[in-house]
Amino acid sequence: MSNVATAPAGNRQRPRFRLSVLGPLIALVLLIILGASLNGNFLSVGNVANVVARSATMGIIAIGATFVITAGGLDLSVGSMAAFIAGVMIIVMNALVPSLGTGWGVVIIGMLVGLAIGAIAGGINGALITAGRIEPFIVTLGALGVYRALITFLANGGTLNLNFQVADTYGPVYGGNVFGVPVPIIVFAVVAIIAEIVLRRTRFGRHVAAIGSSEQVARYSAIKVDRVRLATYVLQGLLVGVGTLLYVPRFGSANSSTAVSWELEAIAAVIIGGTMLKGGFGRVWGTVVGVIILELIGNILNLQSLISPYLNQAFQGVIIVIAVLLQRSRRTAN
């Protein structure tokens, strides 16, 4: 009897569910077909590698955002945090040149500083949200302002430039290849694979989704809600650090307009990938696809001459709205 009542719901939601599962992949395939038909160079190894490598920093940050959003949170500070981390890394590395030279030692210290600042900044966000009981939106909006001001202050309104010799040493971290594969792609892939496994197949990942689905149920299931939530922000901060490690060798500088509105792009990628903005369901691979979709739109616009590349964000905006429409069709199926 009971299964009579429950079966229809299951049958009704299945086709829509699949659509929303495959939605981002279908969009990606359509974009690739479109790109290939517009420009013969589009599918060249060089172009594909370039697109993926350039999306690595944003991708890694968006993977962090996937965890935060799945747990029902939000982090608006990742863009300014990235700029701030890049600025401090450059200052630290430049300051160490007289004593340690321009070799890998300086670069490695710079990288560790970057990771540490990311983790600490994420920890501060998380602590204010969990222990301080302040809305994530408010906390991270505040942090967005603070880090943006700090990078402007550190650069004294101008631009911080990495010492040229250090930049030469550091360069291969973005521009180098291992077995012909660009380093940023390898880092991106490793982070994505580990993150997907963590979210899908570990206790932590299950708890993240449970908290996003219902904080009360999580609490009544002996889950340490605050600790898990804090961990998602620390992870987000750490991944902002990892992303910035790839950003610094690419440009070798940081200023007040570095990484502006990355937080929105990261959230957009997460949503396009099918993670629920309200929390409770997330998928890392979807976010990876989302990031690549956003990067491809810009790439395709640059490779053709019919439509102005200045319309890039308009296309991104349309894609985001379509993605949310797909999500809604899934929600109403319940």
Added chain:
Amino acid sequence: MEAGAVLLAGEGISKSFGPVQVLFGVDFALRAGEVHALIGENGAGKSTLMKILTGYEQPSAGRVLVDGEASVLPGSAEAEHRGIVLIHQEFNLAEQLSVAANIFLGRELRRGLLLDVRAMHARAAQLLAELETHIDPGRPVSELSVPEKQMVEIAKALVREARVLVMDEPTAVLTARESEVLFRQIARLKAGGVAILYTSHKLEEVKAIADVVTVLRDGRHVITAPTATLSVDQMATHMVGRDLSDLFPPKTIVAKSETVLEVAHLSVPGRVTDASFTLKRGEVLGFAGLVGSGRTELMEGLVGLRPAQGVVKVKGSPARIKSLEDASRLGLAYLTEDRKGHGLLLNMSMRQNLTLLGLDRFAHGLIDEKAEERALDGAIRDFDIRGSRTVRVGNLSGGNQQKLLLAKTMLVEPEIVIIDEPTRGIDIGTKQQIYGFIDRLARAGKSVIVISSEMAEVIGLSHRVIVMHAGRIVGELEGEAIGEEQIVRHAMGIEGMGIEGKKTA
């Protein structure tokens, strides 16, 4: 009390969701000034029928007649416009808005361009006073208790001048006394010519207040008859299609076994004062009392879900329980009364829900999904959970959700199980099963605490009953002394001797 014209009717109503048919040619008629009870097991199609009659769903075949005319009610707004109001089991209230704002939602009183807040407050206060609910109309709904919210829903229907009031299990969340208030209002509305359709699993209550009863089983109409011509047993038999003579399993006799839990002077600030009790191995200990008497809060304090002071000993050794995790480690498990809000992740499948509490048993580094599936196989078998494994838990029937919640809790193999309202909103067949599970737990040497507002349940299951009133333990009854009257007298605060409390099943 003679029933008047047919206000709302369904002819040959069928409904399918995809390939699955849930209603089969059901005929139904609701008359002015009549209280009509719709009963049946969970999944019998009651909710679907009510939704079709009130325009929330469209029938696959058959038609709905309003005032004798075939009508398409394209949505609840159109139905409400015609005076047909459905009160959902999960309320439809804007939690952050005030009581008055909710009551007048969509029909706000205006003075010129602005809202006439004062008039709305005054009218809301007057309506609530008629409903014997003395709450400030300015309070946000989120601060109200469940029965108060119910009264706000009814006030909302009154403002809409409902001619047909449809209520989905209105008394599931009410105590006997609160139900009395509701029944008085129902009688008042009925006298005013309103037609009332409602569902309930409490057959005694149906017998007491309904004029006509319609039984559905497996989506089919079984019988419609004046309530006076059917006994409660006959109703149950029609619902289930089989005899239900022994709802409760025979009680086992607890041997002189050791005390597994000792609670002394436990207080939960503002909720529970100085509660002391003990629990033996193999015992079913009932906790009775009115809603709000502190039973749930006491147990939540005991298992670390609320801050509490007091001395707790588990198997003779002092225990410090600061969190639910501490409680789990000591073999204590608590099943919440609020299975949707606190018990289950409604957007996830059975597997993730089943293992959420005991996830460390399945995660050695990575979660072993095959082991989870095997555990689910076992739970489905042991607890007779029906429904698709892949469906979201929110789409399961209440009975199956409750069984899943039970399975989830038992997965951590607790020695002491605290079950808060084990059968709220559950059909009688599933109830019987759950009573069987509780009995089996006790026989297996576990100790069970059952909090229940259903008197029959407390009496039928418990070896010993503790009664709470206003945050204190006011009585303890054992063996033959466990009786409805004694419990009610204690629950009302002893000196409140006038027991007008009607029997509830």
